[in-house]
Amino acid sequence: MLEVxxxxxxxEALHLAEIxxxxxxxxxxxxxxxxxxxxxxxELEGLSYKEIGxxxxxxxxxxxxxxxxxxxxLEKALAGRISRGGVA
Amino acid sequence: xxxxxxxIFLDAYVDGExxxxxxxxxxxxxxxxxxxxxLVENHRTLRSAIQGSSLYYNPAAPLKxxxxxxxxxxxxxxxxxxxxxxxxxxxxxxxxxRENHVSQEILDSHLRSLLPGxxxxxxxxxxxxxxxxxxxxxxxxxxxxxxxxxxFPLAGGRVDSIGGRQVAALIYQRGKHVINxxxxxxxxxxxxxxxxxxxxxxxxxxxxxxxxxWWLITDLNPSESRDLAALLRAxxx
Numbered sequence: 238m239l240e241v242x243x244x245x246x247x248x249e250a251l252h253l254a255e256i257x258x259x260x261x262x263x264x265x266x267x268x269x270x271x272x273x274x275x276x277x278x279x280e281l282e283g284l285s286y287k288e289i290g291x292x293x294x295x296x297x298x299x300x301x302x303x304x305x306x307x308x309x310x311l312e313k314a315l316a317g318r319i320s321r322g323g324v325a
Numbered sequence: 326x327x328x329x330x331x332x333i334f335l336d337a338y339v340d341g342e343x344x345x346x347x348x349x350x351x352x353x354x355x356x357x358x359x360x361x362x363x364l365v366e367n368h369r370t371l372r373s374a375i376q377g378s379s380l381y382y383n384p385a386a387p388l389k390x391x392x393x394x395x396x397x398x399x400x401x402x403x404x405x406x407x408x409x410x411x412x413x414x415x416x417x418x419x420x421x422x423r424e425n426h427v428s429q430e431i432l433d434s435h436l437r438s439l440l441p442g443x444x445x446x447x448x449x450x451x452x453x454x455x456x457x458x459x460x461x462x463x464x465x466x467x468x469x470x471x472x473x474x475x476x477f478p479l480a481g482g483r484v485d486s487i488g489g490r491q492v493a494a495l496i497y498q499r500g501k502h503v504i505n506x507x508x509x510x511x512x513x514x515x516x517x518x519x520x521x522x523x524x525x526x527x528x529x530x531x532x533x534x535x536x537x538x539w540w541l542i543t544d545l546n547p548s549e550s551r552d553l554a555a556l557l558r559a560x561x562x
Contacts, residue, residue: 261374271414274407279340280375282403286342292407296446298437299486302430305336312367315374 264314271295272307279304326354329525331361333436339368344441414489427540428531430487432524435505435542438483438494444503445481445496455482459493467493467508468535470560477504477553487540497553504543504553511538519554521547530554535561 265273271293278289286300293300326334331354337343338351355362438444447458456469462484471479476499483494485507492509511533520531528550530541539557543550 265375269414270410274410274414276375278403278407280372286337286340292403293411294407296484296486298434298443298483301337301342301437302433302486304340305433308336308368308371311371315371 260315261311264311267314268307268310272303272310275300275303276307276311326350328354328358328361330436331355331358332364333433334440335361335364335368337440339365339372347440427488428522428524428529431505431507431529431540431542432527434485434487434494434507435527438485438496438505439503444483446483448481450479450481452479455479455495458482459484463491463493465493465510467495468537468557468561469493469495470557472497472553472556472560475552475556477556499545499549499553502543502545504541504545504550506553506557507540507542508537510536512536514538516558519551521551532558534558537561 265276268276274293275289278284278292284292286297286304289295289300290297295303331351334343334347334351338348343351355365447455449455449458450471450473452469452471456466459467459469459482469479469482473479477497480496480498480503483496485492485494487507487509490509492507495506495508497504497506514533514536516534517532522529522531524542527542527544528547530539530550532539532554535558539554541550541554541557543553545553
């Protein structure tokens with residue numbers, strides 16, 4: 238059977254793309270400090286895990302876990318409908 | 326690669342921090358798994374949303390630092406920010422015990438430790454090397470014993486973070502199986518029996534003893550993981 242991949246953006250992603258700034262700021266503001274620190278250093282400063290670890294004094298595993306949790310919370314807060322199993 | 330594994334690696338993949346071998350495996354998985362592909366897409370969309378949101382000039386209340394453009398002083402602001410967040414985070418972490426998430430965090434940490442280069446901070450089969458290595462890195466001295474003669478050689482140690490606290494991770498090996506043992510002080514708690522559970526195919530054993538809290542996680546069979554737990558408990562006494 239011929240498999241055709243659906244390359245259209247999915248509804249949740251579109252929803253995220255249209256989030257207004259205030260909503261995003263609020264969601265970021267509500268993050269625990271260490272999560273906010275990790276996600277901002279990563280996404281705004283573009284720092285590597287190693288650099289974030291050096292600045293925050295956290296092991297790289299902790300940086301990874303904070304980023305994963307920060308994204309999970311933000312996506313949940315922003316899209317509402319996004320569900321993510323596995324990693325809490 | 327299973328969905329569970331893929332989800333552990335997703336963030337590192339999106340951040341360009343995943344090694345080539347795992348990246349290829351993950352890409353193969355994503356090509357066939359709509360749900361994981363959707364998560365990757367969401368991460369990327371979130372990134373563009375954050376980057377395009379002019380947050381730089383409208384920081385949240387605790388982040389109100391002047392942001393001079395391309396100024397070397399910016400790094401001092403960052404360091405000050407990091408320090409204040411760390412201190413605040415420390416107290417918040419103290420106030421909010423997340424015991425019910427510990428088991429999930431143990432699993433996350435175990436899976437991350439299996440990424441190349443993440444297993445050990447100090448690689449040694451010598452307990453007299455591993456134990457002193459923790460001095461100065463942790464506020465406590467974890468019991469460290471090599472069980473090579475019983476078939477569980479010590480592979481090294483690592484500092485990790487569970488439930489917002491710094492903990493010692495001891496790594497043992499049995500054949501090709503990796504066992505992560507997490508230890509942190511639990512003053513005043515008595516000795517408990519082994520509390521067994523399973524997390525996505527991994528066996529988790531939890532107990533308190535010798536004034537410490539212990540978590541053991543591995544893909545070994547239950548009787549072997551229990552053997553190591555019994556050795557650890559006896560040696561710590």
